[in-house]
Amino acid sequence: MGQNTQPNFDSVLGRIVVEQGLSTLEEVQQCVERQRASVVEEGTNPPSLGDLMVEGGVVTRSQLERIKPLAEEVGRGQQISGYRIIKKLGAGAMATVYMAEQLSLDRIVAIKVLPRKYNNNQQYIERFHAEGKAAAKLNHPNIVQAFDVGKAGEYHYFVMEYVEGRTVGDDLSSLGRYEEKDALQITIQVARALDHAHKAGFIHRDVKPKNIMINSEGVAKLADMGLARAESDREAAEAEKGKAYGTPYYISPEQIRGQLDVDTRADIYGLGATLYHMVTGKVPFDGPNPSAVMHQHLKADLVPPDELNQNLSAGICEVVEACMAKDRDKRFNTSADLLEDVEAVANGESPLQARMKFDIASLAALEDKADPAQQNPATDPRQAAGAPLASHPLFWLAVAGWVVACAAVVVAVIVANS
Numbered sequence: 150m151g152q153n154t155q156p157n158f159d160s161v162l163g164r165i166v167v168e169q170g171l172s173t174l175e176e177v178q179q180c181v182e183r184q185r186a187s188v189v190e191e192g193t194n195p196p197s198l199g200d201l202m203v204e205g206g207v208v209t210r211s212q213l214e215r216i217k218p219l220a221e222e223v224g225r226g227q228q229i230s231g232y233r234i235i236k237k238l239g240a241g242a243m244a245t246v247y248m249a250e251q252l253s254l255d256r257i258v259a260i261k262v263l264p265r266k267y268n269n270n271q272q273y274i275e276r277f278h279a280e281g282k283a284a285a286k287l288n289h290p291n292i293v294q295a296f297d298v299g300k301a302g303e304y305h306y307f308v309m310e311y312v313e314g315r316t317v318g319d320d321l322s323s324l325g326r327y328e329e330k331d332a333l334q335i336t337i338q339v340a341r342a343l344d345h346a347h348k349a350g351f352i353h354r355d356v357k358p359k360n361i362m363i364n365s366e367g368v369a370k371l372a373d374m375g376l377a378r379a380e381s382d383r384e385a386a387e388a389e390k391g392k393a394y395g396t397p398y399y400i401s402p403e404q405i406r407g408q409l410d411v412d413t414r415a416d417i418y419g420l421g422a423t424l425y426h427m428v429t430g431k432v433p434f435d436g437p438n439p440s441a442v443m444h445q446h447l448k449a450d451l452v453p454p455d456e457l458n459q460n461l462s463a464g465i466c467e468v469v470e471a472c473m474a475k476d477r478d479k480r481f482n483t484s485a486d487l488l489e490d491v492e493a494v495a496n497g498e499s500p501l502q503a504r505m506k507f508d509i510a511s512l513a514a515l516e517d518k519a520d521p522a523q524q525n526p527a528t529d530p531r532q533a534a535g536a537p538l539a540s541h542p543l544f545w546l547a548v549a550g551w552v553v554a555c556a557a558v559v560v561a562v563i564v565a566n567s
């Protein structure tokens with residue numbers, strides 16, 4: 150078995166063994182003492198703490214092999230000066246997130262560390278630093294606060310507020326779905342976060358259940374705001390292959406098409422898709438692979454949320470549908486409009502902005518249908534014959550005469566019978 154050459158690897162390994170409850174601090178300390186006391190011949194390495202712990206029966210070989218990659222990662226993270234890495238919190242498609250102590254301020258933070266492969270992408274690294282710095286200026290109770298970006302050795306990192314709690318993605322995995330009122334409260338808070346960020350010129354581009362954290366007081370916080378995306382949205386989506394809660398489930402049609410002018414309405418789509426999942430327990434579109442899912446975002450009709458959950462109010466369904474219109478002109482114009490409607494539905498009122506959008510969309514659809522005939526009336530005989538007749542004043546005079554005649558007959562019958 151090869152030696153690990155990182156100076157602090159052994160101490161990290163020992164700490165993880167204790168933190169994971171594999172053995173007690175005393176047992177690990179005994180192994181550390183044995184390591185110190187070992188007589189090392191010149192030119193050879195001292196026994197590793199891992200080997201000593203296996204020999205001493207403190208951990209099994211397979212437990213050691215399982216935690217070694219984690220100890221290596223944490224050891225690497227400890228090279229970030231000014232921070233002490235405490236443990237790994239999780240990993241997504243592009244990075245690993247650690248809990249750490251910021252030594253100067255004596256506070257707990259979360260640090261997202263990028264893998265080294267991103268170092269070759271100079272353009273991305275520049276964006277990562279620029280957007281991270283800009284995001285640090287945002288300040289909102291429903292946004293996971295970005296603190297800093299930096300580089301330590303070969304690793305670029307993003308320091309942010311540590312949120313003790315869980316993600317909406319975790320809840321959906323365990324609960325299936327939320328009650329409507331709970332989903333509305335989360336959506337209100339995320340819409341407030343988006344409103345704040347959008348007004349400051351940020352677009353999130355990846356609003357999804359795994360990026361909404363719920364802290365121990367039940368406050369929802371949008372994570373990864375200001376975290377630049379490494380690939381195009383489509384590439385990022387495809388990189389999610391096989392993941393249960395991957396990006397393609399919430400991505401907007403314009404991001405799938407690779408449009409360069411993606412705007413704040415992509416986030417409205419992402420939040421709508423997230424709300425759909427929260428209240429139905431199902432992603433809006435599913436398929437055997439990311440391409441199939443993305444194809445449906447582009448082409449397939451949405452199964453109305455109340456077909457999957459009959460308890461839903463009409464209002465929430467209207468809101469979801471107005472968020473998830475494939476044509477972004479038919480979505481809420483702004484996150485402020487969305488917020489207004491979600492608050493209305495939460496108060497038992499109607500979502501007026503969504504209705505207005507729906508009315509305008511239906512009018513536009515009617516106009517579209519009418520259009521070809523207007524351009525060339527002779528091509529549609531129904532339009533050519535029907536429209537002029539209904540709009541002719543004599544037509545309405547004849548209708549009025551017919552109504553008066555009918556009334557006269559009715560009166561005559563009544564008089565005759567009395």
Ligand SMILES: Nc1ncnc2c1ncn2[C@@H]1O[C@H](COP(=O)(O)OP(=O)(O)OP(=O)(O)O)[C@@H](O)[C@H]1O
Pocket residue numbers: 238239240241242243244245246259261293309310311312313316359360372373396
């Ligand atoms: N600020 C934070 N505080 C506490 N835990 C966090 C924080 N940010 C992320 N995490 C945890 O780390 C995990 C990984 O986060 P990360 O953003 O890397 O991936 P993701 O959002 O889950 O997925 P993806 O990479 O697909 O976007 C999260 O699921 C969450 O559990």
Ligand SMILES: [Mg+2]
Pocket residue numbers: 241359360372373
């Ligand atoms: Mg994330």
